[in-house]
Amino acid sequence: MKFSSVKVIAVGLATFAVMPAGAQERIQPNSQYFTVSEFYVPDSSGELEEYRAAGFAQPAATGVSPRFWLLPVMSIDPKALKFYDERGIPFTPSQYSDKVATSISVPIAYDASMPNARERAAIAAALQGETLERWATHWMAGPNVPFVHPPLAGNPAVGNFVFQAYQQMKPLYDKLEQFSKAYEGYQPHAATLNEVRVQLLVDGEVIASRDYSGSLVNFGNSMPSLTVTAPSLYQQNKIAAGDFEVNVSYRFLDAKTSIVEGRYNIRQVLKQFVEETQRAKTKSSSSGWQILGFGSRRSRLKTSLEQNFTSNTEIEQMEGTRVVTYDASEDMLARFEAAFFPTLSKQQLIERHMNAAERAQASGNDDLAKVHRDYAAAVANDDEMAEVDIDKAAAALSAQDYAGFIAHGMRFSNSSHQRTDNFRRVINTSAEIEQRREWLDYRTQTVQRETTVPVAIEAERKWRAAMGLCNAANMTVPFFRPYMPPQPQQVTTLTCVDPNGPLQKAGFQPGMWVIDFDGKQVANSSDIDNLLANYEPGDHINVRYIDVPNSNPMQTAVASQWVTLGKRP
Incomplete structure (x- = not known):
């Protein structure tokens, strides 16, 4: 799915559970909403495109792969809107001062595909509360060995520059790999939609609405247009100017997940329990069952466990101890207590x-x-x-x-x-348990959720020119001419070239020596940015370089190649 600049209209996220047929109680889903935006990945031609996603994820628990559900990503291109007069003939509002449309057709595009190998890193990062800006890969010759232009692969200075550039980029590569692997720990699902409602608003007022069946949206990448009927001239002009909002409401299957998870040091927990209880007994002057109310459910441990039905994670930590509950039911807590406080x-x-x-x-x-x-x-x-x-x-x-x-x-x-x-x-600390202990009780119920999110309104994005050069370095090299002694030549060494980027498409490789780009030299990433500030995507620049033959590196020559610039955000 391709996007220009995206203007997202901010609206509140409304979520509520819908009681399934025959249900005896209202069960709230407790999965968490997440989004991905402004993560750029290269398409098949090497051009960067924005990847966006939104969905709901279950809370994580040790030993259990949490699930998440991706919602379709919808967008509207204002340029694709069609305005029809009373005869059903399309017209352009800007060409008329007071002509009012009988109807306005609003095409809706959407992408319900699952993420590819590159996009998965952004999903995993979002699920862990982090963000990534772009996908990047390095031109490698082998494990931890960056590729170098073969005729210059034996040049120590060139090899060192290329390796340094690789080391500078490696933290980004490692982070992308880390999140790509983290994605494998989840169970991804496309949300099974039951109903979809799309609404168009002008100045906060709904002026068009349409319901779609879930099966229509679960398959394909387009849906019937939304139609605005009999708009006022004011509403028409606002829509023509792109000053409107579109919200989509989904009703889909989600889950309520309950967890009691413990990784704790029995000695430390019981020591804490005993000390706390002893302080409470000796300081209080009350009498009756309020003091006798000793049990596990009055301890700090129970305080953390008692946060059931709150849809929030509660964590209790005490020296090597971690107890987590998430929407734990009373019977789940009872099982935990039965193991901790035997009857x-x-x-x-x-x-x-x-x-x-x-x-x-x-x-x-x-x-x-x-x-x-x-x-x-x-x-x-x-x-x-x-x-x-x-x-x-x-x-x-x-x-x-x-x-x-x-x-x-x-x-x-x-x-x-x-x-x-x-x-x-209470478990006897001196005789019965000497080691750490783990506990996990995990339960999932399928429930139905309804959520309303904004639809992206595409707008013209200002892309900057790019040539796929991520780093460079200056050096002086010998330039050989026939029958003449070698002459020193100042060159730019291409130390980091994006695979499938504009330079690579034109035949350039890491380690090659460039004399100039349209007559200008660059020494670092800042120089590259300054150079490209004078160009637009699609422009052509002439790159002069030193051609070093494989057969005889001593017979160098000056050559040139035109490069078509790509784009970057």
Whole structure:
């Protein structure tokens, strides 16, 4: 799809879920909108063209390839608009001062193709929150070896200049390769459109609208024109001047993705959990289930996990620990907690504390033995206030003793501080888990999304001239003439030539010696820009160069070649 300059009309992005037939609840998609614009790639002839794209992507999760959906990219060329009078005959509004069209036909072009190998880098960059300006490749002779004009490949100075130019460009090449590989980690899809609505607006007022079936837009690259019926003279003149907006609304299949992802250091998480809980118990003077509300859902860990249904990623980091949730449902959180805070029966909890009391007594720790016995008795008798007092007494112990106390099991409240018969123990850091642990729960539901985005209105772009020379260097070389001693000659060494660019098409290669471009010498990229500022795309320049034969580099001659300039943004 080819574009001139593109004027994008800014509008708010409206998204909302559409409830499928038979659905029992309204499910919001939580994929994220992304766009690509002003990324330039060479076409088959070597000319740069802008690549644009827009779509929605799922959040990423370890071990799962996230999906994204590309929407068709639509555009309108104001020059293609047709104005018809009451007889159905087209006319040009600028030729009449007060003639009003009966209808205006607005052709709509669109591209629903998936990105090619070069365009994929821009998609991956956008999905990672970065932007790229253009695709670039280097003329290579082998791995990490740039190509040099064969007759001069053995010249150390020439080879050094060409390699330096390659090294300067290599960070860009590496970045493009990085994003091209990153694209392979996604599952790309063309959005399956159900309905499409296109609207044309003048001064914010909708004056034309048309609905299209999704199947019509899913295939091909054009669609029936939008028709403006009976416009006013004012509206006609605004449209003729290109001063209008076009919005397109898509209804298509999207997804809601839920994630609980953890990569955490068990020791550190539990240490944080115990310290936080101990501080809360010892500082509070309250009583009742608000204090007894000890459970996992009141911890910092749960604070990060509790951000479900917010369509935002929440990250909790603590020394080698990372816990991420994204729209996690309650049952997903419950599975995470079951692994982190294993459940106990009431009898198991009582027995664990009684056994712990005996061990503490045997080691001479009477205070710890007492809180274990008292807590077991309070739970057995279902004595709420006793449990609260014992909980506070345990928190007053040393951090190590308190950690051991809660590791044997506690009554856990629910997220609303309600009294429960939910008994859990905390994973014992000293005996059960010594290493890092990973957790991933990933769920995707197919839902329907509707989104409205602006259509690009093409405008005349001012392209600059280009000759496909990305770098150059000056040097003095010996120029050989028959029967005469060599004479020093100042030349421009072409150190970086775009493959399939104007210079390459004219036969020039990296390492060649140029005497001048239309009589002017260049030494660097700044000189190249200054030279080309005086030309337009399509102009011709004469390039004089030193022809060095393969057979005998000592028999040089001056030659010249015309180069047709290309374009760049």
